[in-house]
Amino acid sequence: MSSGRVVRVSAPASLGILGDPGDLFGGAVLACSISLRASVEVSPSQGLEVWADSEQRLIKWAGDMRFQDDAWDVARAALQFLRWGLEPVRIAYSTTPRGWGLGDSAPTLVALLRGLLGWRGEDALPYHLAEAAYSLSHTVFGEVGGLAAAYMAAFQGLCLLDFRQRDDSNSNARVYATVERLAPPVQNIPLVVAHKGAGRPARDALLGLRERWLAGERRVQESYRIIDRLAHEGKTAVLEGDWERLGRLMNENAIIQSNLTSFDPCSEELAEAALNAGAWGVRPVGVGEYGTIVALHPEPAELARIWTQMGAQILELALEQEGNDG
Numbered sequence: 183m184s185s186g187r188v189v190r191v192s193a194p195a196s197l198g199i200l201g202d203p204g205d206l207f208g209g210a211v212l213a214c215s216i217s218l219r220a221s222v223e224v225s226p227s228q229g230l231e232v233w234a235d236s237e238q239r240l241i242k243w244a245g246d247m248r249f250q251d252d253a254w255d256v257a258r259a260a261l262q263f264l265r266w267g268l269e270p271v272r273i274a275y276s277t278t279p280r281g282w283g284l285g286d287s288a289p290t291l292v293a294l295l296r297g298l299l300g301w302r303g304e305d306a307l308p309y310h311l312a313e314a315a316y317s318l319s320h321t322v323f324g325e326v327g328g329l330a331a332a333y334m335a336a337f338q339g340l341c342l343l344d345f346r347q348r349d350d351s352n353s354n355a356r357v358y359a360t361v362e363r364l365a366p367p368v369q370n371i372p373l374v375v376a377h378k379g380a381g382r383p384a385r386d387a388l389l390g391l392r393e394r395w396l397a398g399e400r401r402v403q404e405s406y407r408i409i410d411r412l413a414h415e416g417k418t419a420v421l422e423g424d425w426e427r428l429g430r431l432m433n434e435n436a437i438i439q440s441n442l443t444s445f446d447p448c449s450e451e452l453a454e455a456a457l458n459a460g461a462w463g464v465r466p467v468g469v470g471e472y473g474t475i476v477a478l479h480p481e482p483a484e485l486a487r488i489w490t491q492m493g494a495q496i497l498e499l500a501l502e503q504e505g506n507d508g
Contacts, residue, residue: 189224189300193293195278196334197375197467197476197497199428200435201413203388205329205345207395207403209410212417213330214340216375217498218278220289222297227272232257235276241268249322253277256287259322260294263314271301288328291315292335308336309358326388333359340364340371342417364420371499372425372478374456374485378494379448379473391442405438429462429478436465448473452489459488 194215201211230241234253241247247262249255257273275297277290292315299306306314316332319325333343344360394402412431419428436453439445445453449466456464456477464477474497479485486496 187226187301189297190222191293191297191300192219192221193289193296193335194219194338195289196331197474198330199373199476200416200431200465201409202330202467203327203391204406204409204413205343205348206327206388206392207406207410208346208348209406210342210344210346210413211330212342212413212420213334214371214373214499215334215338218289220276220278220293220335222273222275222290222293224297224301225272225274227270229270230266230268231272233272233274236274243268255322256290257294259318260291260298263318264295264298266298271298273298286325286328286331287319287323288315288331289335291318292332308333308361312336313358326392329359333361337361337363340420342413362417364417371420371428372480372482373476373499374479374482374489375474375476375497375499376452376486376489376494377474377497378452378489378492379446402442405442409435409438425478425480426462429464432463432465432476432478436463439465446473448494449475452492452494453477455488455492456485459485461485 195218196213196215199212199214201209202213204211232239232241232254234257237253239246239254241261247258249258256277257275273294275290275294278286292311295306295311295314312329312333312335315335316329319328319332329345329348330343334341340363342362342364344362346360347357348359391402395406412435416428416431419425419431445466452475453464453466456475456479459479460481461477461479464475467474467476477485490496
């Protein structure tokens with residue numbers, strides 16, 4: 183290994199335009215990357231050192247690999263998965279915001295796995311990276327959902343993700359999603375994404391919906407069958423540039439989801455302002471308890487201005503796929 187070699191990689195956070203959290207129920211999700219990215223740099227070192235958001239931890243013996251419920255657990259998870267041992271290397275990484283409905287640990291795990299494999303001169307299919315990140319997010323961090331986020335972190339861009347036969351994620355872990363990358367640059371879609379407030383923990387809401395689905399509750403199952411159809415129809419609307427139709431689908435998705443779970447008050451406030459300002463469609467992300475929202479508007483800059491005045495943070499879209507920089 184060259185003493186001067188450095189491997190740099192990143193993986194994006196993402197959001198569901200339509201369909202999420204249908205990845206919990208064997209449905210489809212129309213999703214796109216956003217500019218928030220988890221970045222990883224792997225470089226030579228005399229020991230195994232891990233830097234999480236500029237704070238260092240040294241791993242000197244096997245006991246240091248045990249999970250400690252801190253910022254370095256995500257690196258420990260990737261290292262354990264790869265059976266890294268105490269191989270000397272410096273790993274520095276930054277994370278994406280947690281609790282915004284953007285996948286939490288998924289982008290960081292995908293970037294870490296890709297970076298460490300790149301350091302070893304190895305590579306992995308995006309499918310394998312996505313499944314590994316998803317598995318670790320559940321087994322190590324107890325996250326609910328996140329399958330779409332893991333696939334988007336691995337594939338990037340604008341995608342229709344189809345998770346049919348994944349409606350029971352505990353028993354169908356080897357059924358890979360169908361990933362269809364869509365050609366239109368996401369920057370050409372008049373979407374505006376914003377986050378306001380801390381949001382509310384969505385874990386309980388997701389667990390509740392999951393339990394109701396598995397129990398066979400007709401209302402939940404019928405609702406997600408419709409939401410699955412909306413995601414597929416959204417693909418057609420995107421490919422044809424029919425933004426009014428895409429907006430109607432987003433509104434329908436939001437209404438169905440609101441009948442299943444409550445929305446964060448910040449999301450409701452932003453949604454009302456967007457519709458009053460002429461948005462074609464608007465929907466809170468995921469189960470609507472994160473304070474993150476996406477809208478389709480004929481004048482995106484104008485809606486961004488309105489939301490900024492309301493105290494929201496505007497999140498940029500991003501389609502560019504960044505590869506390894508070894």
